[in-house]
Amino acid sequence: MDQKGPLLIKEAKKLSHGQQFFGKFLILEKNHRRTKDGKEIYNLRMGDTSGEIDAIVWESCPVAGKLETGAVIAMLGDMGSFNGKIQINAKKVKVQEDEDPLHYVRQPGVPLATLQQKLDEMLAVIDDPYLQLLMESIFTPDFKERFYKGTAAKRIHHNYNGGLLEHTLSVAELCNETADHYPHLNRELLLCGALLHDIGKLDEYEVKVTPQYTVEGRLIGHIVIGSEFISKHIAKLRLQGLDFPEELEWMLKHMILSHHGNLEYGSPVIPLFPEAFVLHEMDDLDAKMFIFSNKIEEHDGEEELFTNYDSFFGQQFFTYRYQSQGKIEK
Secondary structure, eight states: OOSOSOOOHHHHTTSOTTOEEEEEEEEEEEEEEEOTTSOEEEEEEEEETTEEEEEEEETTSOEESOOOTTOEEEEEEEEEEETTEEEEEEEEEEEOTTSOGGGGSOOOSSOHHHHHHHHHHHHHHOOOHHHHHHHHHHSOHHHHHHHHTOOSOSSSSSOSTTHHHHHHHHHHHHHHHHHHHOTTSOHHHHHHHHHHTTTTHHHHEEESSSEEEOHHHHHTOHHHHHHHHHHHHHHHHHHTTOOOOHHHHHHHHHHHHTTTOSGGGTOSSOOOSHHHHHHHHHHHHHHHHHHHHHHHHHOOSSSSSBOOOBTTTTBOOBOOOOOOOOOOOO
């Protein structure tokens, strides 16, 4: 081999085309198909704590064990490309049954304990009696434990255990700072909307090793699930003889239903009041900043300064980062 291993994905991506290496990776996605001439192929999306990469396993490649999503594999392969995108051509694969898949799963960029503390601090800001009552009924100790482990997506952004908490807090912090700049905004309503906007993702996805859609998630989606979740909790409060304003219920549900911004991206309604609009913009900002940062960090293109064209986002990403030099001596 030209390179010893095991190498991380970010290290493998720096190798030259055709260079051989060894690595251990988690199978994130698997697609088994046949070519026109009847040959079997596995297209794999693989990951580790440093990133993700595609691989192709041809029929002639020796495979020990069963290739399944969530399995850890040891792979000897050559760096290659397909349609201008980096791809590993597998030469030998062995399933690592004794390896813990969680060791290959990406984690939040901030320690979980720090995120948990931030959540409690954000909840403490809410002192409106109705909103406080609702948030206390939702964020019980048991529910928090579940919330800590949620994912924000299957693939696009914050797609790992703790990703939902990380993304939710980032959106809430952005909303909180926006409320500083626009004092006419209802800060507590905005924060509640931010903390609850993706709550439906707890039922949209299940996270064993990698995030997968649930049946409910595929059929209904997190936006509607989230709105129904709020309705159920408010109905529960009313059954206990507690008051909750109907107009406030409408606004909270509207913020969840409109946070994708338009019908094209899955929201059944567009934002119709300032707090709903701000929530949509901050949610969109945080998700896209995650995407830009990941694209720059992983840089899986063949050009020096640009990623390959990404058909999902409809663009390339410029990867050069200018570092400020400080004052120039005159």
